[in-house]
Amino acid sequence: MAKQLEGPILPFLRLDAAAAVPKFRQVQDQLRQAILKGHLRPGTRLPASRILCEEVGLSRQTLVRVLENLKAEGYLEARQGAGTFVSAALPRPAAIPRWQKSLANVPDMPPPRLSRIGDLSRQMSADIGQFEPMPFLPNRPAIDRFPFALWRKCWNSVTRGGKVAALGYGDLGGELILRQRIAEYLAVHRHDPCDPEQIVITPGGHAAFTLAVLALADPGDGIWFEDPGPVTTYNLFHTLGFRLCLTDVDGDGMDVAGAAARYPGARLAFVMPSRHHPLGVTLSLPRRLALLEWARANDAWILEDDYDSEFRYDGAPLPSIRSIDSHDRVIYAGSFSKALYPGVRVGYLVLPPQLVGTFRNLSGLINRSVPVETQLVLAEFIGGGHFASHLRRMRGLYAERREAFIDAGKVALAGLANIDCSESGLNALAWLTDGRDDRAVRQDVLEAGLQCYPLSDYTVATPRPSALILGYAGVPTERMRPYLARFAEALSRS
Template sequence: MVKQRKGPILPFLRLDDATALPKFRQVQDQLRLAILHGHLRTGTRLPSSRILATELGLSRQTVVRVLENLRAEGYLDTRQGDGTYVSATLPHRQGKVFRPTNEAQPPDVVPARLSRIGNLARNVSANIGRVERKPFLPNAPALDRFPFAVWRKCWNVVTRGGKTANMGYGDVAGELPLRQRIAEYLALHRRDPCDPEQIIITPGGHAAFALSALALADPDDEIWFEDPGPVTTSNLFRSLGLRLCPVDVDSEGMDVATAMHRYPAARLAFVMPSRHHPLGVTLSLPRRLALLEWARENDAWIIEDDYDSEFRYSGAPLPSMRSIDGHDRVIYVGSFSKALYPGIRIGYLVLPPQLVGAFRSLAGLMHRSVPVEAQLALAEFIGDGHFASHLRRMRALYAERRAVFIEAGQKALSGLAQLDCSESGLNGLAWLEGHRKDRLAHRAVLAAGLQCYPLSDYALAAPRRDALILGFAGVPAERMEMLLRRLAEAVASA
């Protein structure tokens, strides 16, 4: 068995033949500075003297001298039979502090000259993914119930034997086996057949939205956007230079008639017809038909975000809007973030035939291809029936947790909030009572070690009652009542 060459690569070590400084001093000084500046952190194992000597073109005796000198100075420790490490007794040092450009900068820092889109992006929030995973985090699936062993087997199938063909760039539209499995799934479970060639795989649903906006709209074009609506998506469209047109949402979904009256020249409409986030309502059939007719008459496009469609607890999942589109005006977007796990970063578009060529080219320019092995593992997972089995188990689990959430929540929040939980999705709403403000309640909930989102953060223009968005899917049923009592105490203190 070949012995592994342990330790980090040290690209900063450079020997200068033009200087009079001895080579052992050059290496010694560079290692010392790397430790002092925090580039080599405490506890880091260094490569062996033999490896360093080979990589630097020095004798091993010279390198041993360097390491012994640094050990004598207190920078290194030697562990018998284990190697040489950066001393654990040194104070922890960090490298240069990074400040995002939208945070306060020191007065001597000159702001970077950015493009128009860069300036727009700098002024919107992009903290998605930084939220701590705590009880009642919205949109959080039960990750502890994910079938890791099965997923690993599917991954092993597509990587077994060192398949080098899967290690290169893939098809810019996505791997054909995955597109075929998605087409089969949509036909069977969403009553929406399509050709696999109409599907383009993207690195998540968010990338699909960006691709659609870039392909179909210019900066300053208008886009209908449901109000309230998902914050990161509205910020994405803003950063791309689109003009957001807030459209109110009521019990029948987006108010299409008002949108047609106020913004008749919009280029795009972004809509969540199966389950609106965060209100949980569905777009009624008359409004779906009106929206489709508007798009046909105005040469506009509809971006359908099929949000949480897999998790419906009463009856079958609702048909997609694309399935009733007779004029090819709908761009359908799906992803596996809620059905499997957010970190998988695989989404997809189902496109009208006339858009496929342009979207394929743009996808290739933007992200070249989504990791091939992940796509093929997912295709295996779907094709072997594991995806359908997982969805079936999760629907049953979430239905149980939803029932406990509603019963215990109504009791715990009595007099504080009115609980509203739609028949689909992973979240519920707690409409606050007694003139309570959702942002204040949100801070109190965070201080109590829980998580939620204030509805006010989702509003674009229309004033609305204050509410907290609560995720129930990631909370075990046996802990629900206790955690809801803690939530109620936090809301009462706000």
């Protein structure tokens, strides 16, 4: 019985009793058009004839006639013992995003009336990560080395038997077992213990930033923001109506003294102390202490993005700012996008106790909850020791790939660019010689089948020499030299 119910639901099949066209012709034409327009794609199995008869209101004899006609025309094919399918020999329609199709169909329509945020969203890009994963794509972990078999075992363990706990909305702050596992991880690996009740789970790091700024600042309030800095985060804060207080970055990280002098009344500071993106520098201890003192004295907040803290190749990971905060001014944001894989979409905030209730409520209003199944699987993965083992393996792998990148890059890029590879993270910078424009050079790199980001895209106000951001973590060691040779050829053509 279950097999007979297989196949898509076809709501477009409608009979018009008043039409002059015979019923069989109406159904035949509607099915043909659905196939031609790509609504029924090649290889799609149609419902059993008995089911179609009941749903459409035709006799079985008439429906068989329709199907036989479409088979004769080449639109359908019968497979012995399996049923009737849309012919696999038909060309598949090009996969054009629906929003592009809609824009292409109405090029002359006036722009719609939008809210202020909606209007800004039209102008602000959020496409980081949408690029084809070509070699040297920045921020890309070695996804091919992720232990998917172990992940699947954890998934099967928490969902076996259709456990009710995995099927509901879940706790507004995130599943307790996952918050406990994250607290244990932070205590051991970041030397930063916290109570699981201080943690709120979010659908990724970007959602964590959104939750924090909406809870702590009003539109028009100032936010310290490093320049250069992550472009999508800048676009997010700008679109939400906050005033971006751009601060310089040097070898010691954010210029805290300069920011305090220029923007003393800012409401919040967004900072990446463990590894700045894209420059790769770390915030020095004197500046961390100065930042904490500014926040205390001005009743301000620090949003700490613990970017790439898991991957440090020279010594232990640096302590977080939160771990030395004695006045509860730091909101710590972490995620699993780089440590596991970007599509996992699980992030978290560690909050001062007085903010927990507010953040839980706001998270419930905005996100409701992160998929409970994913949270439980991640908790099982961490609790079983698989996360720590994976991090250990990836640190070793990325250290090897980093060394191979530096060694091969010095030779291949001599006279073209200077390699700057920080002691942590997944990316490196290639500072271009001769003052060439990094945006123009990137086009040549893309044409060579490689990927990179221009540093200019991350810079708002402070002029910087031209550079390209390259991700080495996703490139196998044995492919590093030939890919860098191809990269050098692209630079030579610029």
